[in-house]
Amino acid sequence: MFSKILIANRGEIACRVIRTAKRLGIRTVAVYSDADRDALHVALADEAVHIGPAAASDSYLSKEKIIAAAKRTGAEAIHPGYGFLSENAGFAEAVEADGLVFIGPSPASIRAMGLKDAAKALMEKAGVPVVPGYHGDGQEASFLAEQAAAIGFPVLIKARAGGGGKGMRRVDRPEDFGVSLEAAKREAKSAFGDDAVLIEKYLIKPRHIEIQVFGDSQGNVVHLFERDCSLQRRHQKVIEEAPAPGMTAEMRSAMGEAAVRAARAIDYRGAGTVEFIADVSDGLSPDRFFFMEMNTRLQVEHPVTEAIAGVDLVEWQLRVASGEPLPKIQDELTINGWAFEARIYAEDPARGFLPATGTLARVRFPESDVRIDAGVREGDSITPHYDPLIAKLTVHAPDRAAALAKLTGGLERTQVAGTITNLDFLVRLSRQPDFAAGSPDTGLIDRDMEVLTSVQQPGDTALAIAAMVEAGGFAPSVGSDPWLSLGAWQIWGQSSRPVTLHFAEDQRNVRVIAKAPSLFDIVFDDRSISVRLLENDGVSRRVEIDGRQTHVDLFETSSGVTLFLDGHTHQFHRLDPLDGGEEAASGGDRVIAPMPGLVKIVRVREGDAVSKGQALIVMEAMKMELTLSAARDGIVESLHVGEGDQTSESAVLLSLRPEDAT
Numbered sequence: 001m002f003s004k005i006l007i008a009n010r011g012e013i014a015c016r017v018i019r020t021a022k023r024l025g026i027r028t029v030a031v032y033s034d035a036d037r038d039a040l041h042v043a044l045a046d047e048a049v050h051i052g053p054a055a056a057s058d059s060y061l062s063k064e065k066i067i068a069a070a071k072r073t074g075a076e077a078i079h080p081g082y083g084f085l086s087e088n089a090g091f092a093e094a095v096e097a098d099g100l101v102f103i104g105p106s107p108a109s110i111r112a113m114g115l116k117d118a119a120k121a122l123m124e125k126a127g128v129p130v131v132p133g134y135h136g137d138g139q140e141a142s143f144l145a146e147q148a149a150a151i152g153f154p155v156l157i158k159a160r161a162g163g164g165g166k167g168m169r170r171v172d173r174p175e176d177f178g179v180s181l182e183a184a185k186r187e188a189k190s191a192f193g194d195d196a197v198l199i200e201k202y203l204i205k206p207r208h209i210e211i212q213v214f215g216d217s218q219g220n221v222v223h224l225f226e227r228d229c230s231l232q233r234r235h236q237k238v239i240e241e242a243p244a245p246g247m248t249a250e251m252r253s254a255m256g257e258a259a260v261r262a263a264r265a266i267d268y269r270g271a272g273t274v275e276f277i278a279d280v281s282d283g284l285s286p287d288r289f290f291f292m293e294m295n296t297r298l299q300v301e302h303p304v305t306e307a308i309a310g311v312d313l314v315e316w317q318l319r320v321a322s323g324e325p326l327p328k329i330q331d332e333l334t335i336n337g338w339a340f341e342a343r344i345y346a347e348d349p350a351r352g353f354l355p356a357t358g359t360l361a362r363v364r365f366p367e368s369d370v371r372i373d374a375g376v377r378e379g380d381s382i383t384p385h386y387d388p389l390i391a392k393l394t395v396h397a398p399d400r401a402a403a404l405a406k407l408t409g410g411l412e413r414t415q416v417a418g419t420i421t422n423l424d425f426l427v428r429l430s431r432q433p434d435f436a437a438g439s440p441d442t443g444l445i446d447r448d449m450e451v452l453t454s455v456q457q458p459g460d461t462a463l464a465i466a467a468m469v470e471a472g473g474f475a476p477s478v479g480s481d482p483w484l485s486l487g488a489w490q491i492w493g494q495s496s497r498p499v500t501l502h503f504a505e506d507q508r509n510v511r512v513i514a515k516a517p518s519l520f521d522i523v524f525d526d527r528s529i530s531v532r533l534l535e536n537d538g539v540s541r542r543v544e545i546d547g548r549q550t551h552v553d554l555f556e557t558s559s560g561v562t563l564f565l566d567g568h569t570h571q572f573h574r575l576d577p578l579d580g581g582e583e584a585a586s587g588g589d590r591v592i593a594p595m596p597g598l599v600k601i602v603r604v605r606e607g608d609a610v611s612k613g614q615a616l617i618v619m620e621a622m623k624m625e626l627t628l629s630a631a632r633d634g635i636v637e638s639l640h641v642g643e644g645d646q647t648s649e650s651a652v653l654l655s656l657r658p659e660d661a662t
């Protein structure tokens, strides 16, 4: 076994690898960019080496700097994690050329699966079923259109170098094929520098089921069952589970065997995932699953497999890379119970899942019954440089219903303040009826998008508590008389304070009346609620609202209050009086960059008339394309950016002529 390894990654996966290495007595070396000097993965490692500026291309993607860091610290092997250089055959080669061990498959295996078209051809030869379609070399638009017609619409155009759903377009009608092909090729070219595509039959209502495989350098290959990753948004996984609901023993062994055949065909060593798409229009059936691609690395969602199979996949990776045989043979592997994983992101579901940034003023995870793989801790920042993943929450229970209940509960007990998160969305998704009933499919989230992402309006209880906070009713008591804490507000008799609550795009005026030392009336326009403060020591707060007792958890900063109530997060803002509500005053006159990024496409020119909702500017930020549209009808008065410009957060990109100007 190695005595020291370097982890060529950051965030949760770097922390995850370090944890297992420590348990095995292996020393760890982290690498970090300027943006990560104080990051959790750096703090956890025994040593850390600075490898450059925040931009990943100059740090986490720099093969030379990473290999130099390994040599300088005497690390014997490099774990690539996922993303970054994990599936870069050239990197694996360079690591080996320098006499170090790449903790992963051989460069040849990575290459064999690197391009989707070549991988599909190889799998067909190995007797693994592939999605019907065209994956040859012909790239002429008219030729591809003929192929699409022969396959039959709807079809899916995929970039052969694709990943992360990029360069992928569904086409329903022959007349739309040309335009979609161009778009897919353009996206593929800019994301991968390769615009070649393949065409597949588009399956309606499919499920994404993947098989975890593992090989060693003695030629043994096993599979560790399946994961169902059908809950997706824009082809990205959101909640994953293992095993797959409705899976039969017959189908599991058919899929497991196909995956092992795929791995054997490329002499696979280490952890890998063979992704299949299952046509479930008639339920799961052993003759209707098809190879999509193989990921030659550890997957984000590997913890659900670890939970049901009772293994540590990173330990297996380290053992196999150091030359040991697989710790178990196929017959020794069994499934125990059910597991779910949810990916907690800094993003805003109500605004098209716009990635968010911010300093995590509070991060609290449930203390028991869940596994947390976090890459950040309280006080850390989510920056625009990298993936905005905060943590993965994994649960395990004897059966699916029990595991799902744990998932909902675990998400509800998670508290994050300081940025917008997808926690409410995940909670709602975990309760979605089709998912709960065990029939997920890749279109489920899109079909239910509105319900899943609508802004949670605060109810009376949340409004009443927020009003109490704003009126100072929760200020810590001085001595034993809570009355004193109210200071100037309450000296004698009944007194009242007006409060304006700002939340989402709404606001509410209420009046808080102190009736007795711990008894308040919160008066809305049309009704009033009585709040009794039962316990308030600054940490634990218990209130009785109209006869119902609740524990209140809240987090207050100068810019607002975050309430954690009944499993929901409610954000109330405080307006900066010096800011003069400029944003509101602009009345949608300006298009503002929501985050730092690159202006990719400007769709209008000065003087153009635009209508509300029309797409004006496409930005690329945090590896995502964002379309910024007009907030109202109007005329473009001035454009402040051009295609290719870098912009900072809150920069004004475009201004409309003021509404009253004629």
Ligand code: ADP
Pocket (backbone or CB within 6 Å): 131, 156, 158, 162, 163, 164, 165, 166, 168, 200, 201, 202, 203, 204, 206, 208, 232, 235, 275, 277, 292, 293, 442
């Ligand atoms: P990427 O490598 O970009 O992630 P994949 O080939 O892995 O692309 O596909 C990602 C997702 O797209 C799948 O999980 C599935 O939801 C959907 N998908 C892929 N191929 C098809 C298909 N032929 N029909 C329907 N959906 C598909």
